[in-house]
Amino acid sequence: MIRKTRAILAASAAVILLCTGPSAAFDTQATAAFVLDEKTGTVLLAKDADTALPPASMSKLMTLYMAFEAVRDDRLQLDEELPVSAHANSFGGSTLFLREGERVSVRDLIRGVIVLSGNDACVVLAEALSPDGTEAGFARLMTQRAQQMGMTNSVFKNSSGWPADGHVMSMRDLTLLAQRLIEDFPEFYPMFAETEFLFDEAESSNRFNRNPLLALGIGADGLKTGHTQEAGYGLVGSAKQGDRRVIFTITGLDTAQARAQESESIVNWAFRQFAEKTVTRAGAVVAQADVWMGATETVGLVANDDVTLLLPNTPGADISAEVVYTGPIKAPIAEGRQLAELIISPEGLPEHRIPLFAASAVPAAGFVSRMMNVSQVLLGRLQPGSEDVM
Structure with missing residues (x-):
């Protein structure tokens, strides 16, 4: 029988x-969100997590990942100086105020992307790593590498997240990317906790990290904010308390203040409402x-x-x-x-x-x-x- x-x-x-016992589900105000407990791989929250949306500057994390790979593989040296092209010099928004023709070390470019969200620094790195020397060529390489890493809802049109038709990522993909950055490159990850980077004393207006969680004492140590009119305010964040780490991505908030409040609430909820047993x-x-x-x-x-x-x-x-x-x-x-x-x-x-x-x-x-x-x-x-x- x-x-x-x-x-x-x-x-x-x-x-x-x-x-x-059960915990109350977190009622996020974000358009889309994904929250992951890194150690156990438990998904704590998923709201439209696989919808491909404009990621704004959060997609700079992919440029950074590929730059870290290049340094690890000796295709770039941290002290190597790269030239600033006219194309790199043409960007507005968040920049390092780079000037065409000057040369900047890979280390400063990476810190400029992480801390200052420099669009121009992204382009300099992209052109150096591109198969054809162009940012568009690097964007195609970004898409290919993302697919290899399992980020199936990500397509890149540029290296910085500058608004462009078809430049999209999902919240799950961004969280996966953040997890890979933390786990694959522990030697570089502490840069994401830097609150200030003064690249040029003559241009000091953009020297502070925009991540609102870093100064709150809740274990936050990364990763990247983003904002465009189309995307709204977003954040890929991570915080560690004890031996637990929470990684999350949110997007679509109306203001920087709302982004900060929502991010802090998610971190507190994730650590207080769940425990390893x-x-x-x-x-x-x-x-x-x-x-x-x-x-x-x-x-x-x-x-x-x-x-x-x-x-x-x-x-x-x-x-x-x-x-x-x-x-x-x-x-x-x-x-x-x-x-x-x-x-x-x-x-x-x-x-x-x-x-x-x-x-x-x-x-x-x-x-x-x-x-x-x-x-x-x-x-x-x-x-x-x-x-x-x-």
Whole structure:
């Protein structure tokens, strides 16, 4: 007889889960948003997260990523000086006030993009790394590299996020990009926490980082703001408290003040409303599965590793948890064989499916025991309402 079975959780696992409860969903005012817990990979919030939207200066993160790759691969040197072209000199908005014909070190250009959001600095880097020496050529390379990295809703028309038809990114893509910057380039990431960079004393009006979170003492250490009339006010942000890091992207806010308030609220919500909890330890029996034709009637189900999940941190209500397997499971059963899944469904978060394995071997029953099992099944089938299938 074969049927889908939901086992009763062992008391130890159930108690852990009953100590947690659902958290209220964050009601963001952003047009689109994505919030990620980096360590566990848990998506805490997704609002139109895969919609391709104008990213404004937040797309400069892709230019920076490719510049970091070039330095790592020795295609650029930090002390190398690059020429400023007429095209780079033509940009307005946020700039380093570069002048055509001057030469600027790669290090200063990178800091100028990160801290000052320099459009001209982006173009200088882009032209140096472009296959054909043009910003348009570099933008095509950006799109290709983004696709390789899994950013499938990103298309670039320039290196800076200057308004252009078809220049778009999704909030999920921007968050993924921020995560890659943090994890792939720890030697460069501290630059994102710099609050001031005075490149030219004669042009000091643009020397402060626009990230409103850096001075709040909430663990914020990056990454990039953005604003155009079409995109509204946005931010790709990250904050670390203890051993947890939250990375998020928002866009479409009406004012810089609204962006600052929304960003701070998201960080506080993400850290206060969720916490890592150990659901079960490696080798601890989570549940018992029924055994058919075995030396024992049940077999313990265990996880091979400690299972620690990010779960709502508000007490008061249960989180759904169940063990699912197809059973009874016919003996013999080898120790360590995967038999079931522990499914945990926190309110407002993606469900977690954790494989469970046989805690011990179960040999097949002897001849007499097998005959008794078969007899019991046959007798059961003769009872009215029986639905088991041999």
